[in-house]
Amino acid sequence: MLAFELTVQGLVQGSIYALIAVGLTLVYGLLRILHVAHAGLFTLGGYFGVLITNATGSLPLAILVAMVVVGVLGILVYRLCYQPILDQPPYVALIASIGLFIAMEEIYRLVFGPFGISYTDAPLTDTVTLATLNLKQGEILTMVGTVVLIGGLAVFAGRTRMGAAWRATVTDPAMAESFGIDVIKVRYLNFFIGSALAAAAGVLVALLNNLVEPTMGSVPSYKALAIIVLGGLGDVRGTLIAALALGVIESFGTIYLGTILDRDAIAFAFLIIVLMIRPQGLFGRA
Amino acid sequence: MLKLVDLTVGYGAFHATHGIALEVRAGTVFALVGANGAGKSSTIMSIAGHTEVHGGCIEFDGQDITHLPINDRVRRGIALAPEGRRLFADLSVAENLMLGGYARPRAEEAANRDMVLDLFPRLRERLDQRAGTLSGGEQQMLAIGRALMAGPKMLMIDEVSLGLMPKAVDICYAAIARLRERGITVLLVEQSTKRALEAADDVCVLESGRIVWSGTAAAARQDPAVIEAYMGLAGDGAHG
Ligand SMILES: Nc1ncnc2c1ncn2[C@@H]1O[C@H](COP(=O)(O)OP(=O)(O)O)[C@@H](O)[C@H]1O
Numbered sequence: 001m002l003a004f005e006l007t008v009q010g011l012v013q014g015s016i017y018a019l020i021a022v023g024l025t026l027v028y029g030l031l032r033i034l035h036v037a038h039a040g041l042f043t044l045g046g047y048f049g050v051l052i053t054n055a056t057g058s059l060p061l062a063i064l065v066a067m068v069v070v071g072v073l074g075i076l077v078y079r080l081c082y083q084p085i086l087d088q089p090p091y092v093a094l095i096a097s098i099g100l101f102i103a104m105e106e107i108y109r110l111v112f113g114p115f116g117i118s119y120t121d122a123p124l125t126d127t128v129t130l131a132t133l134n135l136k137q138g139e140i141l142t143m144v145g146t147v148v149l150i151g152g153l154a155v156f157a158g159r160t161r162m163g164a165a166w167r168a169t170v171t172d173p174a175m176a177e178s179f180g181i182d183v184i185k186v187r188y189l190n191f192f193i194g195s196a197l198a199a200a201a202g203v204l205v206a207l208l209n210n211l212v213e214p215t216m217g218s219v220p221s222y223k224a225l226a227i228i229v230l231g232g233l234g235d236v237r238g239t240l241i242a243a244l245a246l247g248v249i250e251s252f253g254t255i256y257l258g259t260i261l262d263r264d265a266i267a268f269a270f271l272i273i274v275l276m277i278r279p280q281g282l283f284g285r286a
Numbered sequence: 287m288l289k290l291v292d293l294t295v296g297y298g299a300f301h302a303t304h305g306i307a308l309e310v311r312a313g314t315v316f317a318l319v320g321a322n323g324a325g326k327s328s329t330i331m332s333i334a335g336h337t338e339v340h341g342g343c344i345e346f347d348g349q350d351i352t353h354l355p356i357n358d359r360v361r362r363g364i365a366l367a368p369e370g371r372r373l374f375a376d377l378s379v380a381e382n383l384m385l386g387g388y389a390r391p392r393a394e395e396a397a398n399r400d401m402v403l404d405l406f407p408r409l410r411e412r413l414d415q416r417a418g419t420l421s422g423g424e425q426q427m428l429a430i431g432r433a434l435m436a437g438p439k440m441l442m443i444d445e446v447s448l449g450l451m452p453k454a455v456d457i458c459y460a461a462i463a464r465l466r467e468r469g470i471t472v473l474l475v476e477q478s479t480k481r482a483l484e485a486a487d488d489v490c491v492l493e494s495g496r497i498v499w500s501g502t503a504a505a506a507r508q509d510p511a512v513i514e515a516y517m518g519l520a521g522d523g524a525h526g
């Protein structure tokens with residue numbers, strides 16, 4: 001039964017990785033930019049989650065506001081930081097993104113203080129027993145929320161006219177434009193959705209750890225980059241699978257290798273090994 | 287319908303055409319022929335807004351569209367079936383058609399789709415299939431169908447027959463004839479002059495970015511050697 005518990009714990013962590021990494025892979029797929037500052041928006045989502053819950057007592061409201069506000073900020077990041085340098089070589093956007101990420105962490109430090117913030121009355125901390133499994137309500141919310149959000153994204157992308165326009169723009173922006181699709185609006189949509197999902201991940205992490213701090217995005221940012229490489233850059237399905245796999249590997253690793261390597265080291269060892277064997281990613285064609 | 291005036295287009299410092307002038311009359315089929323590298327695609331893609339214009343202007347329906355944003359051109363009535371088809375390969379046939387009509391009111395979609403499927407019944411059986419898995423001929427049909435979904439006044443088809451089986455070429459040219467009957471203007475690009483001369487009202491031969499012959503297709507059919515000579519001069523050595 002330990003294996004089952006470890007798998008579920010891994011899926012909880014993997015869900016968080018999935019919510020973060022999807023936005024990153026969407027941005028890469030559309031613009032070929034490694035959007036490092038994405039993790040800064042994740043952190044901001046966490047702050048909104050804690051601060052709004054503390055102020056209003058409503059976690060659902062906090063999630064909603066965090067997603068919408070951070071989604072709009074994601075559009076601004078594109079408009080102000082990336083759009084002006086789109087015709088430059090890719091490393092220019094990468095450097096801008098890293099700079100922005102560092103700036104965001106410093107701004108959070110100045111605005112919210114260098115120490116962590118917690119919920120005054122942490123919600124969803126009760127433990128639920130499902131068959132043999134003990135799970136915190138927050139962990140259940142993380143998994144259910146991820147399924148709902150990613151499922152919603154899949155329906156939007158796969159079943160709606162705008163979703164089809166979005167996928168077409170990823171395939172061939174020039175042709176999409178020739179058929180009247182406004183590719184700038186598609187980019188806004190892309191950044192809104194990716195950033196809103198990262199914000200949701202931020203709120204959930206804040207819930208699971210009962211803590212937000214300025215640097216909480218650092219490790220997820222490296223891991224999410226590695227995950228999207230693993231999943232095949234720009235490949236949403238591959239990214240989701242890689243995120244969940246990484247969560248489960250970490251979960252087992254901490255039990256069986258925990259004395260030699262810590263959780264993050266296990267994750268990176270796994271990523272390095274996979275990329276040595278399959279540099280094109282888990283599902284990419286050679 | 288379409289007028290190119292002293293049009294020079296290109297890429298950075300390179301000119302792909304050198305001040306070409308031509309006029310496509312409304313309701314006719316116009317063939318732009320010439321050897322590989324003559325500048326046919328560059329010309330078509332400049333009308334669609336993708337290739338930079340270095341000089342001259344493009345008039346469509348009496349208005350100067352030289353610097354119009356790309357996504358406004360389809361709303362003015364210009365639709366494109368580009369070289370290499372450039373379908374949305376991961377999307378289904380149905381989705382490709384739907385996006386072809388993206389600029390039109392949704393209320394027109396069903397009727398336009400019926401019109402396209404009536405023109406290319408082969409696509410009807412393939413609606414749920416990924417566009418990338420179609421045969422070459424089916425892909426060309428879909429590329430033309432996708433463009434027709436935009437309800438264009440003028441349809442541009444780059445390389446109608448390139449790489450297609452003879453049967454698929456027949457289907458595409460039959461469709462072009464039917465579109466002409468319905469009053470849709472067609473600007474087509476061909477390397478195979480024979481088919482183009484049969485289908486067209488007017489013809490223009492491009493060589494190294496310059497127009498070296500233009501006139502009616504009837505005149506060209508009378509004396510195909512003239513055109514063949516220009517094509518031959520441009521060095522493709524093809525017979526036909
Ligand atoms: N994207 C591009 N960048 C630079 N040069 C190009 C590009 N596309 C075409 N050319 C050049 O423009 C000229 C005309 O090409 P093109 O218009 O494709 O000819 P055609 O369609 O008649 O075969 C050729 O010399 C070709 O090499």
Ligand SMILES: [Mg+2]
Pocket residue numbers: 326327328369444445
């Ligand atoms: Mg060409």
